[in-house]
Amino acid sequence: MPVSMAVNQNIVELEYAVRGPIPQRAAELARAGRRTIPCNIGNPQALGQSPITFYRQVLSFLEAPTALARERRFRGAFDANSSAFLGVDESDFVDPWVIEYCEKMLGHLGSGIGAYTDSNGPAFIREAVAGFIDRRDGADSGSGVPADPDSIFLTNGASEAVRFIIDLLISDAADGIMIPIPQYPLYSATIKKAGGAQVEYHPDEEKGWTLDRAILDDAICRARDRSITVKAIVIINPANPTGAILPAEGALEVVDFAEENRLAIIADEVYQDNLYGAEFVSFAKLVGKRDIPLFSLHSTSKGFHGECGRRGGYVEIRNPIDIEGADVRLRDLFFKQASVALCSNTTGQALTYIMVTPPPEGSPPHGRYQREKETILSALQDKATMIREAFEEMREVECFGRTGAMYLFPRLGRLPGGKTDFDYCMALLEETGLCTVNGSGFGQRPGTHHLRIAFLPPKEMLDQVLPDWIAFHNAYVQ
Template sequence: MNKSLQPVVINQNILEMEYAVRGAIPQRAAQLEKAGFKTIPCNIGNPQALGQKPLSFYRQVLSLVVNPPDNLTKKKAGLNSGGGLAEDILSTAETILKNMPSGTGAYTASSGPRFIREAIARFIDERDRPAAVDFVPADPDRIFLTNGASEGAKYILELLISDPADGIMIPIPQYPLYSATIRKCGGTQVNYYPDEDRGWKIDRDILEEAYGSATARGITVKCIVVINPGNPTGAIADENTIREVIEFADEKGLAIVADEVYQENMYGASFRSFAAVLGKRAVPLFSLHSISKGYSGECGHRGGYLEVRNAPAVRNSILTFLDVLQKLASVSLCSNTVGQILTYLMVSPPRPGDPSYENHLREKNYILDELLRKATLIKAAFKKMAGVESFGRIGAMYLFPRLDLLPRGKTDFDYCMSLLETTGLCTVNGSGFGQKEGTSHLRIAFLPPGELLEEVLPKWIEFHNRYVGQ
């Protein structure tokens, strides 16, 4: 055999890494689509793929920024040839271009343009100040713009995992970015198990148990990941729960990764950030946010940020943690500028009194109301399925019902595959996120248009009850 074509040994961690959100079931869906069979992609939180419209404000500004008319300023003054664009659209585009004089085509600073990091800091402060006990303002120099939130999560795990015995605590179930990245970096995944029957609640005992059994195995736990609101569970952590996690991390000397990308998907509940509850407590905190979720749904543009508080010192180095993070980010040069600009627009939306305000608010409310309505529709359908229960209130973009009556020998993977083949509904099996042994689940993103749901839910109910033999 030609030497060049001999099998190659590749990185074992990557070979074994799993990422079910784009795994075997979605891959089968893609085959079905190719064969002309219509599928409904509920495997992933990708709202615009299911008909959600982008916010007009975002796209009108963006369209001007990527191809600025020669007479942007004149247009603003006259408003006669602005193609019907409101004054705040034009002035926002102007602000962006003033702060990015080379436009969108130049590399920016690796952490992103400073004016955007300043706007993010203002957004965080405005969000957190009313609820914080010991308010500490955000620092633009500790904010990094990233290609989606995923990139920020990867940076932190890559830095913290320095040895196979380094442990990262993650909730089970979790978003598989975390398990995949821990595996890729060669670290150890330390599972903790939020209590499903109490709406996926976390408490001190749960954390201690996971930590204790890991340290007993010789694992050095370095960090705890909390996803709030939860993915895939939708569970919302209240202030006391957050405080408990912070106290736990403080005592054990852990950093916290707070994945808060669903912070706008609250449906009436109120969001508390880890930063607000942290206050002056000196626990390292890495918070993530994204333009992909909330009511923006701008997944394809890959925008997000990482905010750092209380960056730890680095053992045996004159470099600070932020120096090293900066260096790591700089190898990719910078995140994409359009994602950066959409992040800016997300954190500086039109204000009351601005010409675009009413319309923006209407679009926002419509999207969030629809999401809640669709989640409620699906939850109601669960009631008609034998042995299906979904715990906790509605949050994020997902429901994660437990399937209690699967036939002997059938897994939730089998169930989801059959559900896809029978109804076209593409979901992800619970084992793709991790789950307590002996339980079965699936995750469904509550994103399809209402009419489509009303069509497919009865089919699902019928499929389900036949599948479980009821």
């Protein structure tokens, strides 16, 4: 007879729709040989997005420093006597600038990438991240507050940073974290696992998922009526699942709100490069010199980088909270959490370094890097437009807000009696192979129905599947 034990009920109850029953059914269909299109998750390389060449060149030389030494030797021999190398020209070698970049990194790493690093990540990478934040926010030219490398922690993707923050802030069941609805289920799941309370606020869908003070005030008042101590507010900008990009005025209202209510801001900025012409203003810049605790997150998974499997990312902490009842600093507690896992994975750390120090303008690999980046971002924008155009041919489907991140979150205004958005997405999968996620998996206003689609499939695949989706939809909802 199997041994039976009680287990953590929070884990039993937590839900994670992006890996839930619909994707699980898609996996079954794929195993049975059906064509499926995994639009349930922002995993660009699973849908054929090419990695940035520069990233992979550097990573491969970090993995195999002997190949780097060999490349240098052969290049030296070629430069000395190119006529001895029949059929070989300069383009067969990796650019010396790249070789030097890798050698510099290996020099900093000392023991290569196979050794544990400091728990918060190597200092040279944290310094590079701080430099990136300062350039992005203009703090390097005197405006704003420079980032402190010692307040940066390299993490296994942004997901781990979210766990560190929420596990630390939730001290009992009455502690709450404000999250947008709809939200990326990492937040609800992590709050649930930590045993805290989810405090929902509802961006205004019809105004493009924007925010104002009344929305935030209403949410915090309702939480206080339930005797919840609200500790922090999560802002995902650009947003997942809605793709909305928060205008600077809305973001400033969040900053004022956090200051007045003495909350920390958790700014999830993993989509800061997925803007498609809109402007991104970081919360670090908006907070400026105000004494508001801020955790900002970034990742190598999203943007045009798309290296989800590498698990690179960081959290930057500003204006750390004082810890009540203990003579310890927030930073020490983060360090302790990071130490429990010894360090984040070194490939992710290396990729974080490469992401924040790409080839600068004027360097030989810059042109190709820039071209690849622009190609990926403009294809993403085109694909979002193709899907939006398909919505126009579907009865009572509306998609609010401008395009950001990697997702569209259309409202299904009409479903057959008794059917939910989960039923719709499951039927869509069975009929067309398109794997999306039901809106209820992210939270939504009662009585509304949505789905989320990641706009990642290649255009040719969209050309094939969108007409099928339109036909499916109009037949399903009639």
